[in-house]
Amino acid sequence: xxxxxxxxxxxxxxxxxxxxxxxxxxxxxxxxxxxxxxxxxxxxxxxxxxxxxxxxxxxxxxxxxxxxxxxxxxxxxxxxxxxxxxxxxxxxxxxxxxxxxxxxxxxxxxxxxxxxxxxxx
Amino acid sequence: xxxxxxxxxxxxxxxxxxxxxxxxxxxxxxxxxxxxxxxxxxxxxxxxxxxxxxxxxxxxxxxxxxxxxxxxxxxxxxxxxxxxxxxxxxxxxxxxxxxxxxxxxxx
Numbered sequence: 001x002x003x004x005x006x007x008x009x010x011x012x013x014x015x016x017x018x019x020x021x022x023x024x025x026x027x028x029x030x031x032x033x034x035x036x037x038x039x040x041x042x043x044x045x046x047x048x049x050x051x052x053x054x055x056x057x058x059x060x061x062x063x064x065x066x067x068x069x070x071x072x073x074x075x076x077x078x079x080x081x082x083x084x085x086x087x088x089x090x091x092x093x094x095x096x097x098x099x100x101x102x103x104x105x106x107x108x109x110x111x112x113x114x115x116x117x118x119x120x121x
Numbered sequence: 122x123x124x125x126x127x128x129x130x131x132x133x134x135x136x137x138x139x140x141x142x143x144x145x146x147x148x149x150x151x152x153x154x155x156x157x158x159x160x161x162x163x164x165x166x167x168x169x170x171x172x173x174x175x176x177x178x179x180x181x182x183x184x185x186x187x188x189x190x191x192x193x194x195x196x197x198x199x200x201x202x203x204x205x206x207x208x209x210x211x212x213x214x215x216x217x218x219x220x221x222x223x224x225x226x227x228x
Contacts, residue, residue, distance in 0.1 A: 037165075044208065044219055044220075044221050045157075045165065045210070045219040045222075046219070047216050047217045047218065047219070059215055061216050062216070095164055100170070105212070106212075107153075107155050107167075107170040107171070107212050108155065108157075108167050108170075109167050109170075109176060109177075110167065111164045111165050111166065111167065112164060113163075113164050114164050
């Protein structure tokens, strides 16, 4: 059974940093692209970032480019999102999402349960 | 960016009803269209990809169709567990974008 478990969310002040983790199990993590998608409270879904299966290629939405860094440790089956220079508008539930192939041009299949990030003073 | 517009934004339906949700892309996305279901307080669940292919484990009461700019999600016979918000998403061109969601409520 595919499982994606996010952690690392919490309350952070504007301008602060936070690192999210996503622990994966139930599939060969190193063979699949991974993504982060977020959802502000009461709002719709927003695409954030993607990483290829080997970590060699990444993509960032304009809204987070230069502030967020996606990475992965295939030896530990873990996906990361390093977030810095956080703003109030980054407040959201962050979901870890599995792609259905090694390329991040292929669609999603499984979602994690999400972790809440709140940016507030 | 490609804009995805869903209609209606919400609908009320009864158990057993056939429900259709539409999604329109602001430009041709071929069949690079996915649908997701989200229940309150829960993570989204993938239902359909490539406009009409069901994700593993998704019941056949869900179906998708369309190509180019116009797409539909149909639930053949609405059941209590289907009351949720549904989102479409294009994955043809980055940034991948989502529709605003369609909330399906009990009549």
